[in-house]
Amino acid sequence: MSRRLAAIALALVLSPLANAQQGKPAAIDQAAATFKAWDKNGNGQLSPVEFRAGWNQAAAAAKTQAALARQFAAIDANHDRGIDASEYGNLVLVKNAGKGAPPLARFDADGNGKLAFPEYVKLVEALAPRQAAGPGATK
Incomplete structure (x- = not known):
């Protein structure tokens, strides 16, 4: 379960980056930085707890970005x-x-x-x- 969760997390982190207009090295660096930030105990794996915490933080950031984009468009x-x-x-x-x-x-x-x-x-x-x-x- 933990490996599958880590694979899904990595895919979710990498998929938007793969389509980004950034070069591949920048996308890989960003994915690695995200993984490292989520891996709180530094063991190179994401536990379900680490994944949920990271995912919730990313979702909150995305929600904030969307709200800011709506405000920007309105003004x-x-x-x-x-x-x-x-x-x-x-x-x-x-x-x-x-x-x-x-x-x-x-x-x-x-x-x-x-x-x-x-x-x-x-x-x-x-x-x-x-x-x-x-x-x-x-x-």
């Missing part, structure tokens, strides 16, 4: 796959920051005057309130 009023200066002010995080909100240029890594999705994710990471780490944690 991109002109559908040019970027958030420009006129759309930037409509972001809830920017509105909440008020006058202390950083300018769009802070997150515009390529300097094209608008935020692509990866740049938008960096904005969210920088401006979103942090969640408590666990029971009794403070923000």
Whole structure:
């Protein structure tokens, strides 16, 4: 059962990477890094517990990415796959920051005057309130 589970996990990790536009070495490196991160005891195998924990973490990350993609599409009023200066002010995080909100240029890594999705994710990471780490944690 454990070998079959590990094989399924590896296939699930590798299949999206195989179709990625990255080169093969990068995909293999990413798969190896994912496997290593999931292999908490470092024995080179994924136990069912390790697999479930890794899978749940990956599923949560995918859910977050999907939610961010929906938000990005909703704020991109002109559908040019970027958030420009006129759309930037409509972001809830920017509105909440008020006058202390950083300018769009802070997150515009390529300097094209608008935020692509990866740049938008960096904005969210920088401006979103942090969640408590666990029971009794403070923000």
